[in-house]
Amino acid sequence: MMPTRLLxxxxxxxxxxxxxxxxxxxxxxxxxxxxxxxxxxxxxxxNYTFYSSFFNKKEKSCPQYLTENNMNIGCIQPCESGDRxxxxxxxxxxxxxxxxxxxxxxxxxxxxxxxxxxxxNGSDFNLWFYWNHTSPAHLHCVESEVRFRTNNxxxxxxxxxxxxxxxxxxSPSGSSRYELQVRNRIVEGCGLSDFWSDWSEPVFWGSNSSxxxxxxxxWMTLLYVVGAITLILLVVMLLQRERLKIILIPAVPKPSxxxxxxxxxxxxxxxxxxxxKASYNEQVCPVREYNYVSQSDSMNSDDSTSSVSTNQTHCxxxxxxxxxxxxxxxxxxxxxxxxxxxxxxxxx
Amino acid sequence: xxxxxxxxxxxYCCSLVKASYPMERKKLQEVLRELKMLKQLMMNTPPKDxxxxxxxxxxTCFRETLLQHFGISGKYQKKLYKSLNHTLTVxxxxxxxxxxxxxxxxxxxxxxxxxxxxxxxxxxxxxxxxRGLSRIN
Numbered sequence: 001m002m003p004t005r006l007l008x009x010x011x012x013x014x015x016x017x018x019x020x021x022x023x024x025x026x027x028x029x030x031x032x033x034x035x036x037x038x039x040x041x042x043x044x045x046x047n048y049t050f051y052s053s054f055f056n057k058k059e060k061s062c063p064q065y066l067t068e069n070n071m072n073i074g075c076i077q078p079c080e081s082g083d084r085x086x087x088x089x090x091x092x093x094x095x096x097x098x099x100x101x102x103x104x105x106x107x108x109x110x111x112x113x114x115x116x117x118x119x120x121n122g123s124d125f126n127l128w129f130y131w132n133h134t135s136p137a138h139l140h141c142v143e144s145e146v147r148f149r150t151n152n153x154x155x156x157x158x159x160x161x162x163x164x165x166x167x168x169x170x171s172p173s174g175s176s177r178y179e180l181q182v183r184n185r186i187v188e189g190c191g192l193s194d195f196w197s198d199w200s201e202p203v204f205w206g207s208n209s210s211x212x213x214x215x216x217x218x219w220m221t222l223l224y225v226v227g228a229i230t231l232i233l234l235v236v237m238l239l240q241r242e243r244l245k246i247i248l249i250p251a252v253p254k255p256s257x258x259x260x261x262x263x264x265x266x267x268x269x270x271x272x273x274x275x276x277k278a279s280y281n282e283q284v285c286p287v288r289e290y291n292y293v294s295q296s297d298s299m300n301s302d303d304s305t306s307s308v309s310t311n312q313t314h315c316x317x318x319x320x321x322x323x324x325x326x327x328x329x330x331x332x333x334x335x336x337x338x339x340x341x342x343x344x345x346x347x348x
Numbered sequence: 349x350x351x352x353x354x355x356x357x358x359x360y361c362c363s364l365v366k367a368s369y370p371m372e373r374k375k376l377q378e379v380l381r382e383l384k385m386l387k388q389l390m391m392n393t394p395p396k397d398x399x400x401x402x403x404x405x406x407x408t409c410f411r412e413t414l415l416q417h418f419g420i421s422g423k424y425q426k427k428l429y430k431s432l433n434h435t436l437t438v439x440x441x442x443x444x445x446x447x448x449x450x451x452x453x454x455x456x457x458x459x460x461x462x463x464x465x466x467x468x469x470x471x472x473x474x475x476x477x478x479r480g481l482s483r484i485n
Contacts, residue, residue, distance in 0.1 A: 055397035085479045086397050104396070106475060141482055190482040191475070 021099050022048065024090045027195075028105050030112040030135045031081040036090060037066065037074035048092040050075040055086035081136045084109060084191065109193040111135045113200040114144065114165075114182045127169040127205060131182050139163045141190035147199070148180040162187050177206045390463035391417055393472055394456075401446035402455035403476065404438060409458035410473045417466075443480040 022038035029035050036052065038044060050072070053059035066074035088103040114131040122128045133142055144160040146167045160167060160182075172178060182200045185193040238245050391413050394406035411432040420426040436442055464472075 056399060082479065082483065085475060085482075106478075137482070138485055140484075186482075189478060191478045 022092055024092065024099075024101050024103075026088060026090065026103050026105060026108065028079065028084050028109045029076075031084070031109065031137055032078060032135070033076050034079045034083075034088065034105070035066075035074065035076045038092060039068060039073035043068055043071055043073060045071075046094045047072050048094050051091040051093065052077065053089050054079070054083045055089075057083075057086075059089070059091075106191045107194045109186055109191070110195040111137070111142070111184055111186070111193065111197040113198045114184055115200065117180070117182060117200050117203045119178075119180070119203050119205045121205075122168075125171060127172045127178065129167045129169075129180050129182075129203065131165055131200065133165070133184055137186060137190070139165075141186055142184050143187045144182050144184045145196065146180060146182050148178060150176045150178055152177075152179075172206065174206065177204065179204050387466065389417065389466045391466060391469045392458050392461045393464035393469045394458075394461050394476075396472060396475070398476065399455070403443050403445045403480075405455040406476060407432060407438065407443050409461065410469075410476070412458060413469070441484060443476065445480070445483065 020041070022044055023040050024036050024038045025040055026034055026036040034052070036050065038048065050062040050065070051059050052062070052075070060077065062075035062077060064076050065072045066076060084105045088105050090101050090103065092099040112134050114133050117129065117131045120128045120130070129146070131144075133144075135142070140162050143162045144165065146158045146160055147155045148158075148169065149155045150173075158167070167180070167182075169178065169180075179202050181202050183197045185196045238248065392409065393413070394409050398406045411429060414425065414432070415429060418425045420429050431437060438444060440447075
């Protein structure tokens with residue numbers, strides 16, 4: 001009875017003291033090494049021995065352990081580039097405890113960042129960036145991603161197709177500073193990587209000469225100074241010299257609703273004003289129409305009627321004629337006698 | 349008389365409206381059942397791990413299984429079948445990974461492979477092709 005109870009007690013308590021199965025997490029680094037860790041749930045309490053193998057290959061023990069606080073937490077070992085398509089078997093052993101797992105590593109690949117990142121100023125005045133990758137993957141299996149920024153502003157991202165290991169920035173500004181980084185991964189056609197590589201070391205081009213670009217040329221500065229001095233002098237002169245002020249800024253006459261003599265609008269001298277006033281009267285000069293009468297007609301007419309008289313007060317107008325012997329005399333309202341061989345009949 | 353005709357017409361229209369929903373629902377449920385059957389379609393599928401010298405044998409199994417279950421009536425089925433049968437595909441620089449003169453008699457036959465779901469079948473075919481692409485220069 002007692003042994004039975006003891007056995008029952010051990011069966012109930014046993015699982016409490018059992019070691020929790022470690023979770024092995026593996027990753028292929030740069031298609032050259034496999035890195036496995038089992039410290040996801042914390043540093044293990046015991047030191048495990050790690051064994052692994054790809055399909056159809058001999059199982060090997062770990063050549064290089066990763067440690068933390070003197071405890072084995074992972075293992076890194078070499079592999080071939082094509083091994084990732086095969087099932088990866090792992091085994092952790094500690095005493096009688098054995099934990100087996102299988103892994104599919106086709107997509108669990110992380111490449112190393114690109115190297116030898118260089119920049120060249122091309123003959124087309126564009127900025128060209130070149131890089132290499134160090135993995136054994138073929139060029140058509142690797143795609144890249146570029147990020148660059150200007151003068152420490154926000155990053156701009158751009159994908160680069162497989163087999164291409166260069167990037168171009170068109171017409172770069174000579175006064176800006178460019179910074180560029182690259183990363184890569186395996187493309188979908190060759191088994192897409194779940195992870196991008198880390199960003200490469202940055203490369204720089206240009207200088208951050210934002211101050212120079214904003215500076216004003218010397219001649220413009222002098223021009224501004226001269227212009228300001230001229231303006232100040234002009235203001236001073238305008239304030240001091242009333243004559244100059246009147247010439248440059250004539251007073252605008254203020255229109256008044258009360259009607260004044262229009263002569264007052266003009267600023268004329270007194271003598272000039274007096275001269276504008278009229279000091280004589282001019283009589284109205286009636287204008288009469290003169291008709292030409294021939295000599296024969298004048299002979300038949302009465303002498304009394306042929307005599308004409310003119311009033312000196314009336315204005316007379318001399319008109320040029322072809323015959324110098326012709327005379328033109330108004331007939332009506334005339335008081336003086338004018339001898340003439342031919343008499344003109346005047347009609348009012 | 350007119351009122352009676354109008355009432356009968358109204359009842360008829362209402363019955364039509366009420367009847368259309370069950371028909372459409374039934375059709376959609378039928379589509380779901382057929383889709384489920386297709387998803388559970390089991391096919392002889394080569395294993396995940398294929399030895400280099402058994403890749404061509406596996407390719408043949410993939411091709412013939414496709415022909416058996418999907419035929420070549422469709423445009424893309426026909427194109428896929430022809431591509432899997434192309435000389436370039438089966439060449440040394442394609443999916444023929446066997447560089448040694450090792451006999452291929454150790455490779456499993458197609459019917460001996462366990463049946464897997466259609467999704468797993470296509471995933472394994474895709475992996476085989478990706479493996480070939482990663483080896484080509």
